[in-house]
Amino acid sequence: MDYRFSDTIDSFKSSAVREILKLTQGKSIISLAGGLPNEQYFPIDAVREAFLRVFEEGKQVLQYGLTEGYTPLRQSIAKHMERKNIHVGVDDMLITTGSQQAIDLLTRVYIDPGDIILVERPTYLAAIQIFQSHKARIVSVDGDADGMNLIDLEQKIKQYNPKMIYVVPTFSNPAGKAWSLERRQGTLDICKRNNVLILEDDPYGELRFGGGEALPSIFSLDKHPHGSAVLYTSTFSKIVAPALRTGWAIGDPDVIRQMTRAKQAADLHSSTMDQQALHQLFEHFDLYSHIDLVRSEYETRMRQMADLLNQQNWPGLHWNEPKGGMFIWIELAEEIDTEKLMKLAVEEGVAFVPGVSFFADEPKRNAMRLNFTHTDYEQMKEGFARLDRAIQKMLQTV
Amino acid sequence: MDYRFSDTIDSFKSSAVREILKLTQGKSIISLAGGLPNEQYFPIDAVREAFLRVFEEGKQVLQYGLTEGYTPLRQSIAKHMERKNIHVGVDDMLITTGSQQAIDLLTRVYIDPGDIILVERPTYLAAIQIFQSHKARIVSVDGDADGMNLIDLEQKIKQYNPKMIYVVPTFSNPAGKAWSLERRQGTLDICKRNNVLILEDDPYGELRFGGGEALPSIFSLDKHPHGSAVLYTSTFSKIVAPALRTGWAIGDPDVIRQMTRAKQAADLHSSTMDQQALHQLFEHFDLYSHIDLVRSEYETRMRQMADLLNQQNWPGLHWNEPKGGMFIWIELAEEIDTEKLMKLAVEEGVAFVPGVSFFADEPKRNAMRLNFTHTDYEQMKEGFARLDRAIQKMLQTV
Numbered sequence: 164m165d166y167r168f169s170d171t172i173d174s175f176k177s178s179a180v181r182e183i184l185k186l187t188q189g190k191s192i193i194s195l196a197g198g199l200p201n202e203q204y205f206p207i208d209a210v211r212e213a214f215l216r217v218f219e220e221g222k223q224v225l226q227y228g229l230t231e232g233y234t235p236l237r238q239s240i241a242k243h244m245e246r247k248n249i250h251v252g253v254d255d256m257l258i259t260t261g262s263q264q265a266i267d268l269l270t271r272v273y274i275d276p277g278d279i280i281l282v283e284r285p286t287y288l289a290a291i292q293i294f295q296s297h298k299a300r301i302v303s304v305d306g307d308a309d310g311m312n313l314i315d316l317e318q319k320i321k322q323y324n325p326k327m328i329y330v331v332p333t334f335s336n337p338a339g340k341a342w343s344l345e346r347r348q349g350t351l352d353i354c355k356r357n358n359v360l361i362l363e364d365d366p367y368g369e370l371r372f373g374g375g376e377a378l379p380s381i382f383s384l385d386k387h388p389h390g391s392a393v394l395y396t397s398t399f400s401k402i403v404a405p406a407l408r409t410g411w412a413i414g415d416p417d418v419i420r421q422m423t424r425a426k427q428a429a430d431l432h433s434s435t436m437d438q439q440a441l442h443q444l445f446e447h448f449d450l451y452s453h454i455d456l457v458r459s460e461y462e463t464r465m466r467q468m469a470d471l472l473n474q475q476n477w478p479g480l481h482w483n484e485p486k487g488g489m490f491i492w493i494e495l496a497e498e499i500d501t502e503k504l505m506k507l508a509v510e511e512g513v514a515f516v517p518g519v520s521f522f523a524d525e526p527k528r529n530a531m532r533l534n535f536t537h538t539d540y541e542q543m544k545e546g547f548a549r550l551d552r553a554i555q556k557m558l559q560t561v
Numbered sequence: 562m563d564y565r566f567s568d569t570i571d572s573f574k575s576s577a578v579r580e581i582l583k584l585t586q587g588k589s590i591i592s593l594a595g596g597l598p599n600e601q602y603f604p605i606d607a608v609r610e611a612f613l614r615v616f617e618e619g620k621q622v623l624q625y626g627l628t629e630g631y632t633p634l635r636q637s638i639a640k641h642m643e644r645k646n647i648h649v650g651v652d653d654m655l656i657t658t659g660s661q662q663a664i665d666l667l668t669r670v671y672i673d674p675g676d677i678i679l680v681e682r683p684t685y686l687a688a689i690q691i692f693q694s695h696k697a698r699i700v701s702v703d704g705d706a707d708g709m710n711l712i713d714l715e716q717k718i719k720q721y722n723p724k725m726i727y728v729v730p731t732f733s734n735p736a737g738k739a740w741s742l743e744r745r746q747g748t749l750d751i752c753k754r755n756n757v758l759i760l761e762d763d764p765y766g767e768l769r770f771g772g773g774e775a776l777p778s779i780f781s782l783d784k785h786p787h788g789s790a791v792l793y794t795s796t797f798s799k800i801v802a803p804a805l806r807t808g809w810a811i812g813d814p815d816v817i818r819q820m821t822r823a824k825q826a827a828d829l830h831s832s833t834m835d836q837q838a839l840h841q842l843f844e845h846f847d848l849y850s851h852i853d854l855v856r857s858e859y860e861t862r863m864r865q866m867a868d869l870l871n872q873q874n875w876p877g878l879h880w881n882e883p884k885g886g887m888f889i890w891i892e893l894a895e896e897i898d899t900e901k902l903m904k905l906a907v908e909e910g911v912a913f914v915p916g917v918s919f920f921a922d923e924p925k926r927n928a929m930r931l932n933f934t935h936t937d938y939e940q941m942k943e944g945f946a947r948l949d950r951a952i953q954k955m956l957q958t959v
Contacts, residue, residue, distance in 0.1 A: 164753065164756065164758070164788050164789065164790045164813070165756050166671075166758065166813070166815065166816060167671070167724050167756070167758075168670055168671055168819060169669070169670055169671055169672055169673045169676075170673050171669065171670065171673075172670050172819050172822070172823075199624060199625060200624075202620040202621050202623065202624055203620065205620045205623040205624075207616060207619070207620045207622075207623060210616075210623065211613070211616040214612050214616075214834075215609070215613075218605060218608075218609040218612075221605070222600040222601065222603045222605045223600050224605075224804060225600065225603040225605060225608065225802035225803070225804040225805070226597060226598075226600055226603075226802070226803060226804060227597060227798075227803040227804070228804065259828075260658060260828040260829075260831065260832070261828055261829055263826075263827075263828050263829045264827060264828040267826060267827050267828065271567070271569065272566055272567055272569065272570050273564075273565070273566055273567055274567055275567045275568050275569075278567075289825075289826070289829070292825070292826045293826045293827075296823070296826045326565050355562065358562065358563050358565070360562070360564065360565075390562050391562065392562045400625075404623035404624070405623070405624060405625040406622060406623040406624060406625070406626065406832065406833040406834050406837075407623070407832065407834060408828070408829075408830065408831065408832045408833070415562070415564070417564065418564060421566060421570050424570070425570075425694070427687075427690070428661075428665060428687070428690050428691045428694045429661075429662060429665050429691075429827065430657075430658035430659055430661050430662040430665065430806070430828075431658075431659055431661045431687070431806075432806065433658065433806065433832070434658070434804065434805065434806045434831070434832035434834070434835050435804040435806070436612075436804050436805060436832070436834065436835055436838075437832050437834055437835070439804075440834075
């Protein structure tokens, strides 16, 4: 049999992170590479209780569900969103298999081959993969620690006439940025003026460090879902647990309806066991105290990694302390190609993600993403010692 | 905001069945329309036990999983497939969110816009939707109670050079057919000779009536997954429960690898809670006795519906007793348009699916699909009385 695959398969490259995870499986490698939440803080007893409550409701809990998602869960999420000053009803919402699927479904209904999507530089690598798989053209917009550069954004909109812009304004992956209010409002204004849809991906918004006030989502600045220029997506993966694979998209009911039809074709609906359990969790578990706990533990780990970084004298080392999320983005001297460094690092027994993975174009070759949530301080220290050895080895050759 | 949706959205029509289900929600309508398994036979205690066993393994059960699927579940499914004379390893398999997602992912990696897919006439309506959403051209092949007409198949392959053929050879939806061995082998031979991939969808294969020997899947006739002309998919929805949304695809490891990459972009992985629970179910529950129970109960219901059909004198009534599955396909006199009949039927308080939904081209307007698994005999009798009134009303107007 001579298989005749479609033209798109070239775009389904396996994610670099996942390939690295495979490399490290079963080996005694300390991974600062993954984007894994820490198992220690999974509320397993509450999740178990939640599932038991679902089973108490009888056999019908095992039946097919609505493509839109389990209605009581959509109501719970709407209530949850109120805390973020987002006011939506169940018809403005679609439950997805993680927020990853929300990105895929929106791309499926909104992007034709050759359409342009603007992204941050750097940006979330799986989003790049999704956009490429739909044959979009991806163009990066410059930015700094406060978010996208609004002048460059407006200029690239004029130059490329993009249909969509993809942003992670709150504790971005990989850069750990928190956009300023001015950049959020500016991006919204520019996109509305130019009829460009904003896909606001917010998986990390709850993981805010420092106890300050939360910055408003771009979606909430746009006030009302009807006619909104923003499609917002988030997930339970970082605040409850990833195994439940439950995310949600909110936006204009027309956009949600189109995504729902695409989902009906793609997989009919997401696991209703997980959706029903999450609804029970909202009803019977103090999710917000739990989020506070996770937030505080992750902040401790971030500070531990920051201390370790402060002790290094790696050439050109530059980084900003993240205001939330799961990652620190570091840059090294120009001559340090982190893809080459990765091989030495794995030999030494430590892994990270080379920065090049996070660029749609003009990649930075001297950057890397480090995860601070999944290792304890002892591992982290040992990981840094190994990373230091790898960097010293590399410096001897460049 | 003036949304600029992609060209594909016209193809995401909402499924007729699901629209009908919405119509009937909360009303006292007897639905013979859905494709719902009967809740009464969901093994809820065993599923509950299985989830509890998963939670006993500790917090890591809530972490991210592999895109390919939970490895012990893939091993359990491989063992399950041995009973069907299918011999595969974990690398020949991908876990999907229902078999629906397997169809979508294969189409995503195999079909370019304009490519031709051959299907049965009639065929599974959601498959038509998926193929259309990927802008495939769908061409129907003639058939009879024994399966596809091999002469028409070969002729259409020569005429259209299709990349793929989609079949449900074992207790098809909607027609309830079981293909003969000769048609299975013939289809395989013709497709291999012409380099046409066979997508064999087998959601109902276990629901066999009459206690006879199972017919071999087309995949098993092709012997070995490597280089196979067949991509086989099945699901737990009909033998355990739909809420778990777990299906699987097996085939050549190259095809599986491409589908896995597409899945990585689409949703990273399916719910690992459900996957782990299903593995525990295989380990600690007598799934095969349970399947026997479901099979026998569904056969009883099928015979009850057959009796009711035998009592009707609807003009032109023609149907074949299904050898398994969940549906009876009936044809009426030419002048009875079942889409028009549907409106009268809903007024009388009964629903079915008009046959027109199941055709990619040249639809039969005088057919309908009746589900016999989800109603008890009393409801079924009342449903038939209502359907009879609707038909009599219609006959007065034609």
